[in-house]
Amino acid sequence: MNDMGGIKVDQFGRTSVKGVYANGDNTSAPPQLVIAASERSKAAIGVITDFVEEIF
Numbered sequence: 001m002n003d004m005g006g007i008k009v010d011q012f013g014r015t016s017v018k019g020v021y022a023n024g025d026n027t028s029a030p031p032q033l034v035i036a037a038s039e040r041s042k043a044a045i046g047v048i049t050d051f052v053e054e055i056f
Helices: 033-055
Strands: none
Touching: none
């Protein structure tokens, strides 16, 4: 848990469990649509980066 009571993630939505990502209202408070949308984009970058690194 982070300071705001949400799931603790890095800048790309990675949790401490490999292959598990979180974003949006699960990671920050108060819930806001604009923030959730931008967090989703950052988490997508994390997923793609991890996938590419795993292949190469």
